[in-house]
Amino acid sequence: MLDPVLSAAEKPPILEMRGISKSFGAVKALSDVSFTVKEGEIHALVGENGAGKSTLMKVLSGVYPYGSYEGSILFSGEERHFRDINDSEKLGIIIIHQELALIPLMSIAENIFLANGPSKFGVIDRDARYLRTKELLAKVGLSEAPETLITNLGVGKQQLVEIAKALSKDVRLLILDEPTASLNETDSAALLELLKEFRRHGITSIMISHKLNEITEVADRITVLRDGKTVGTLDCHEGPVDEDEIVRRMVDRDLESRYPARVSKIGDVIFEVENWSVYHPQHSSRQMVKNVSMKVRAGEVVGISGLMGAGRTEFAMSVFGRAYGRDITGTVKIHGKEADTSDVHKAIKAGLAYVTEDRKHLGLILAEDIRKNVSLAHLGGVSTRGVIDDISEMRVAQEFRTRMRIRSHNVYQETGKLSGGNQQKVVLSKWLFTGPDILILDEPTRGIDVGAKYEIYSIINELADAGKAVVVISSEMPELIGTCDRIMVMHEGEFVGEVAGDEATQENIMRAIMRRKGR
Amino acid sequence: MSTPQEAVVAPKAGTGFWKDNLRDYGMLISLVVIVIFFQIATGGILLRPLNVTNIVLQNSYIVIMALGMLMVIVTGHIDLSVGSVAGFIGGLAGLLMVSWGVNLAAAIVICLVVGGVIGGIQGYFVAYFKIPSFIVTLAGMLVFRGFMIAILGSQAIGPFPPIFQKLSSGYLVELISSDGGIYVTSFIVGLILAVLMVWQNFRSRARRVSHGVESEPMGFFIGKNVVVFAAIAFVAYLISSHRGLPNVLIIMAVLIVAYGFFTNRTILGRQIYAVGGNARAAELSGIKTTRLVFWTFVNMGVLAALAGLVVAARLNSATPKAGTGFELDVIAACFIGGASAYGGVGKVTGAVIGAFLMGVMNNGMSILGIGIDYQQVIKGLVLLGAVCVDVYNQRR
Numbered sequence: 073m074l075d076p077v078l079s080a081a082e083k084p085p086i087l088e089m090r091g092i093s094k095s096f097g098a099v100k101a102l103s104d105v106s107f108t109v110k111e112g113e114i115h116a117l118v119g120e121n122g123a124g125k126s127t128l129m130k131v132l133s134g135v136y137p138y139g140s141y142e143g144s145i146l147f148s149g150e151e152r153h154f155r156d157i158n159d160s161e162k163l164g165i166i167i168i169h170q171e172l173a174l175i176p177l178m179s180i181a182e183n184i185f186l187a188n189g190p191s192k193f194g195v196i197d198r199d200a201r202y203l204r205t206k207e208l209l210a211k212v213g214l215s216e217a218p219e220t221l222i223t224n225l226g227v228g229k230q231q232l233v234e235i236a237k238a239l240s241k242d243v244r245l246l247i248l249d250e251p252t253a254s255l256n257e258t259d260s261a262a263l264l265e266l267l268k269e270f271r272r273h274g275i276t277s278i279m280i281s282h283k284l285n286e287i288t289e290v291a292d293r294i295t296v297l298r299d300g301k302t303v304g305t306l307d308c309h310e311g312p313v314d315e316d317e318i319v320r321r322m323v324d325r326d327l328e329s330r331y332p333a334r335v336s337k338i339g340d341v342i343f344e345v346e347n348w349s350v351y352h353p354q355h356s357s358r359q360m361v362k363n364v365s366m367k368v369r370a371g372e373v374v375g376i377s378g379l380m381g382a383g384r385t386e387f388a389m390s391v392f393g394r395a396y397g398r399d400i401t402g403t404v405k406i407h408g409k410e411a412d413t414s415d416v417h418k419a420i421k422a423g424l425a426y427v428t429e430d431r432k433h434l435g436l437i438l439a440e441d442i443r444k445n446v447s448l449a450h451l452g453g454v455s456t457r458g459v460i461d462d463i464s465e466m467r468v469a470q471e472f473r474t475r476m477r478i479r480s481h482n483v484y485q486e487t488g489k490l491s492g493g494n495q496q497k498v499v500l501s502k503w504l505f506t507g508p509d510i511l512i513l514d515e516p517t518r519g520i521d522v523g524a525k526y527e528i529y530s531i532i533n534e535l536a537d538a539g540k541a542v543v544v545i546s547s548e549m550p551e552l553i554g555t556c557d558r559i560m561v562m563h564e565g566e567f568v569g570e571v572a573g574d575e576a577t578q579e580n581i582m583r584a585i586m587r588r589k590g591r
Numbered sequence: 592m593s594t595p596q597e598a599v600v601a602p603k604a605g606t607g608f609w610k611d612n613l614r615d616y617g618m619l620i621s622l623v624v625i626v627i628f629f630q631i632a633t634g635g636i637l638l639r640p641l642n643v644t645n646i647v648l649q650n651s652y653i654v655i656m657a658l659g660m661l662m663v664i665v666t667g668h669i670d671l672s673v674g675s676v677a678g679f680i681g682g683l684a685g686l687l688m689v690s691w692g693v694n695l696a697a698a699i700v701i702c703l704v705v706g707g708v709i710g711g712i713q714g715y716f717v718a719y720f721k722i723p724s725f726i727v728t729l730a731g732m733l734v735f736r737g738f739m740i741a742i743l744g745s746q747a748i749g750p751f752p753p754i755f756q757k758l759s760s761g762y763l764v765e766l767i768s769s770d771g772g773i774y775v776t777s778f779i780v781g782l783i784l785a786v787l788m789v790w791q792n793f794r795s796r797a798r799r800v801s802h803g804v805e806s807e808p809m810g811f812f813i814g815k816n817v818v819v820f821a822a823i824a825f826v827a828y829l830i831s832s833h834r835g836l837p838n839v840l841i842i843m844a845v846l847i848v849a850y851g852f853f854t855n856r857t858i859l860g861r862q863i864y865a866v867g868g869n870a871r872a873a874e875l876s877g878i879k880t881t882r883l884v885f886w887t888f889v890n891m892g893v894l895a896a897l898a899g900l901v902v903a904a905r906l907n908s909a910t911p912k913a914g915t916g917f918e919l920d921v922i923a924a925c926f927i928g929g930a931s932a933y934g935g936v937g938k939v940t941g942a943v944i945g946a947f948l949m950g951v952m953n954n955g956m957s958i959l960g961i962g963i964d965y966q967q968v969i970k971g972l973v974l975l976g977a978v979c980v981d982v983y984n985q986r987r
Contacts, residue, residue, distance in 0.1 A: 395875055417877040426875070434875055437868035439935055448865055449876035451858040458858050463802045502876070 084149070086111040086245060086276050092131055092143035101127045102141070102300045109245070114267055114277045116287040119297035120322055120493075120521035125280050128297070129247055133167045134160045148244075164244030168234045170253060170519065171432075174222045181205040181218035184237045208236040212266055226381070228259030235266065246270065247278045252286060253519045256379050256547055264290050282521055284315040296321040323523045330526065331554030334533040338557065339370030341408075343510045343541045348402035350383075350390040350565075360386040360397060362565040368510065368541040373532060375556035375573075376545045377581050383565035384545045385429060388512045392426035393419035406509065420449060425508035427499055429515035429545070431492075435499040438488030442480060443469035445487050445498050450506040472501035477527060493524025500531060511535060512543040517551060529555055549578045561585060617984075618929060618944050621977075625948060629955030636958050637951070640833035643826065648759065648905065650950035651839040652677065652898035654943055656921040657928075658850045659894035661942040662887045664925050665854075667867045667934025668717060668724035670888065671918050672709075672731030673895040678914025679739040680706050680899030685748035685909025688755060695755055703896050709735065710892020711885070718884040732918065740911050749908025759905035763836035773828075774835035781827020781836070784844070785820045792816055839901055846894075851939040863887060867934030923970070924949055927977040948973075 087109040094102040102124045109115045117125050130136050132145060134154030145152050147163055154160045157167075174183050181201050190200030205218035212232040222230060231251060238246055248267075252260040260283075267277055267290055281287055287294060294313065296303040303321045306313050319330070346365045352358035360383050368374050376384050389396035391404060393416030404413050406422055413419040419426075428434040436445055446469045447454050454465040469483035476497040480490060487498050496516065503511065513532070517525040532555055535542050546552050552559050553576045561569040561584040569584030629637045636642060656673050663670045680702050687698040709731070716727045750756075767775045796812060799805040830836060854860040865873040866880045874880045898917070903909050928945030930937030949970065956966045 392875075393877070415877075415879075416875060417879065420877045428875060433869070434871050437865055437872055437935065439868050440864070444861070444865075448861075448873070448878075451861060455858055459856050460858060460861060462856075463798065463804065466804055467802075 084111060085109060085146075086148055087132070088146040089128070089132065090144050090146070092128065092141055092145075094127055094131055094136060094141040100300055102131070104143075105297065105300065105302050107295055107302065108305075109276060109278060110293070112271060112274050112276055113292040114271055114279060114290050116291035116294045117278055117280045117297065118282070118284070118287065118294060118318060118322060119303075120523050123297040123322070123521075124300040125297055126249065127300075129167060129249065129278070129280065132160065133157050133165060133247070161241060164242050165247070166238040166241055166243045166245070167247040168231075168238060168249065168251065170250040172227075172230050172234055174230055174233060176223040177221060179219045179221055180209065180216060180225075180233055180236075183222055183233060184208060184240050186237075189240070204240070205236075208239050209233075211239055212236045213262065226259075228255045228262070231255065231259070231263060232266070243275060245276045245278065247280075249280045250282065250519055251279065252281065252283060257549075258379070260286065282519065282525075284318055284522075287318070288313055288315060294318060298322060319522050322521070330522065330550075332526065332530045332533055334536065336373075336536065336557050337371045337539075339372075339539060341367045342370045342406060343368040343543075344403075344405040344408075345391055346403045346405070348387065348391065348404075349400065350386055350397035351399040353396065353398050356398060360565050361390065363402075364562075364565070364567050366560060366567065368543060370509075370539045370541055371536050372558065373536050373542045373544060373556045373573075375552035375559040376543065376562055377547075377549060377552050377559050377585075378562035379547075379585060382562040384562050385514055386565075387562070388426055388514055388543070388545060391419075392416065392424055392512065395426070420506050420508075423507075423509035425449075425503035425506055425511045427503050427511065427513045427516060429518060431495050431499050435502075436487045436495060439486060441484045441486055442473065442478065442490075442498055443483040446472055446483075446501045446505055449502050453505060453507075468505060469501075472505065476501050476531065491520075491524075493520035493527075496520055496524070496528065500528070504535075508540065510541045510543070512545070514545045515547065516544065517546075517548070525551075549581055552581075553577065617980075618941055622944050622948050622951070625951055625955075629951060629958075633955060633958045637955055638829060640829045642954065642958075643829045644833045644837060646947075646950050646954050647830070647840050647843075648837055649954065650946055651759070651837075651843050652901045653917065653920050653924060653950065654843055654946045655846060655894055655898045655901065656891075656917065657924040657942040657946045658846055658939060659887075659891035660921045661850075661925050661928075661930055661937050661939060662854065662863055663724070663891050664922075664930045664932070665863055665867045665934060665937045666884050666887050667870065668884065668887075669728065669922065670713070670724065670731075670891050671728040671922075672713065672735060673891065673898075673921055674914040674917035674919075675732045675735035675739065676706060676709055676892060676895040676914075677899035677902060677917055678911075679709075679735040679742075680896040681903035681906075681909045681913045682739040682743045682748070682911070683909075684755075684900055684903050685751070686742055688751055689748045689909075695752060699900065702900055703893050706892040706894075706896020706899070707889050708892070710889040710895070713892070714885040714888025717888060718881040724888075739914075743909060743911050745911050747908040747910040749906075751904060751907055756904050756907055757838060759837075759839050759901050760907075761838045762834050763838065763841065765835060772832060774831040774833075777835035778827055778831035781831065782824060785823035785827070788823065789816045789820050792819070842897075842901075847939065847943055854939050859883070864935055867931075867936070869935070920949060921946075923974045927974055929981055945977075 085108045089105065089107040092102050092105045093100070105124065105128060107128065117128070119125050131141050134156050137155045138153035145154070147165065152163070175186070184205055185201050190197040190204060202218050209216060209218065212235050214229060214232050214236070216225065216229065222233065225233065251263055255263060264286055267279065270277060279287070279291065288308070292308055294306040294308065296306070296318065298321070306318070344367045347363050348361055348365065349359065349363050350361040352360050364387065366374070378384050386396050390400050391413065393413055394400050395416055404411050411422040413422055413424060432438065437448070443466055447465050451460060454461055454468055466483060472478070473480065473483055478494050478497045478501070480494065487495055490498065516532070517528050520528070532542055532544065544552060544556060553573070557573045559571045559573065559576050559581060560567050561571070561581055563585050571580055571584070626637065656677070660670060660673065683705060684698060684702050687693040687701060688695065713727050713731050716722045717724045763777050763780065765774055765776045796805060796807070854863070862873065862878045863883055865876070865878055866883050870880050899914065902913050906913065924946035925937060925942045926932065926945070927948055928937065928941030928943070930941065952970060952973065953966065956969065
């Protein structure tokens, strides 16, 4: 499938990976993958989680050194044997990982020139660094002062600093792993514009992403990986590429729709939050959530939409046992009665579950296996008089592994070694095992692939069918529109609008936000 | 021992079993190798009954403290004050029993309570004030070393009442007269212990097999139990050929079993590992992390106090030097035993094996006449090496 595209190429390839195979023990992560990137293009790399995208990029950048894989890598026409990441960086291959690698308490300039930068005899040349940083920041469209600390920047701007850092190294091939996963719509759009700008200057980019609309917008070509093999490369200039076409190749099956259908059976109000206010934990005068109220009925899925920093996560976490914020006021009612949710333990007992947006840091113990993570929030359910019954614990884990279709060798596999989608399913299992009546899912599909997303939506539907009240917080509007009965729009700590699920469109949600913004 | 063929018979892939358990058995194998090495190098002195009893007595307080330290390390903290606390409590015991003539039982209770309070104060700063444990316990180390010298006035207090001395120098009362040179009661107790352990192993295996979740190959299981039984019986034989079971060994064994059970099988034990593995995730799972950290420090304080009493009873005096440097041996035992400095990982059995590994090395090198200078060098290198091997294995 690759060859026709190659022969049509007018520019020579900057990168050619031929017949790459890589195994971890008995598991074959990549088998005979070929991947060609032309000079000056934006090349998207897509595939389900565990399809081998990250592994392929790690082979390319030398994280997996020459000799630990089979096949050959040609970069600007020559065969390369990278022993580590420094080798590939020297040639201008720069990877920007999903988890940003900036040091929060250092300035932008210090971060950009962390490893090397203008200096005289080993002494940092501050003025040169300052000026150079200003230049680089201008290139990525940032007007921040170089001495600004990273911790004071939002995620979107941090992403741009990472890119500026890449530019400081004379980048020839920029690899972005899920660059927009944690960005809001505006920042994402800005980032994509920047990539296009780079293309005009001849910088080649590889972009790994699950956001198909973004890919079809910017990519010149799209390579699809499935189960460690190349499925094919689509050329966007040969005609418009259909998102469904990409999905079909990724999952090797037709997803009738990206959102499973559900007939809502909505019951009585079982979850109410009234006059809820929360202040920032450190800056006690900043009110993060401003006197908001919401009601959710049994069997109902309610979405909370809003821009980054609208206070959605703060609202959810503060309701969930005051896990966020200070000076919290307001009442929570469950089944019509006021519930004590003054700490997380009590909130769980009252029937609440909160599935975090940050599964790696707040959701899982990565070094522990699936079994121990699943039972963690409800150890009482697998114990008698404080003693854990290992057999019933394992049974529970196996049940969830089957029910949630967690892909792993067994329940004793470390969660840190699972793909994003499977990790998310483990977190969901943990909360389902607590037997909650109300589930708050914060960005439940962040950074996971189309197939796993579909499965998560199906689980949401099952929960609603079982009469639970489900609250979904998401930055992806199509997701909310596709899954929710009702969408509430949050802006600067307040609910500023509400749209019924069948009437919801991206436009009217955005309008609700913008109306407030313009005020 | 088992063969590769038998491993394949296991219901779930045998290779997974070996991979998962290599680390645990690796520790034990290193201990055995070191014992054999010193047994040969010392021309058989190491495993003489007298010397085996000595190794147990010399290391009892390290093992006792390692149990508490393991949990502190598992929560992601450290306690540098244990040596000073043990010394201080020894001094306090001397003051109470020798100088003031306080009743023995009351004095012991007071000492343990004071140990718990000291741990509690440190734990309070660590858990609730979020001050790094390294700093809090470094301060504690200085403070209690100072207090000890203050109460002892830089001289030793002693001797202790004879009953108290029995804590460290006493042996199990023999019910049957022993004329053949063997302390029969002690030997029987040892054998009963061995039988109990093997029986327990078989019982839990039967349960796992009946639920279809056993992955350990049968041949290996039998081999393991034969080795366990033989090892305990052998040690019991050696010990009962000297003067019988030392009281302190009984205390130690009870504590090891109790803490092993606590960390492995109970909800609270599991939660301690969760706190060390990911404190924020644990908190959001409804675990009261601050409270748990606080109580691990209280527990550490009590065990340090108990160790202080054991040391005082063994020396038969409270001296201002007691406890110096203990914290390093205790911490080293935990790390050699596979605990992670980042928290969340570590086993009671590992810490105990680590403590004995250090103990056997100390003892063996002393018999060989290696000076205290090079003993330190070698111990340091062993600590570094053990952790390196562990880290390397984890990365693989």
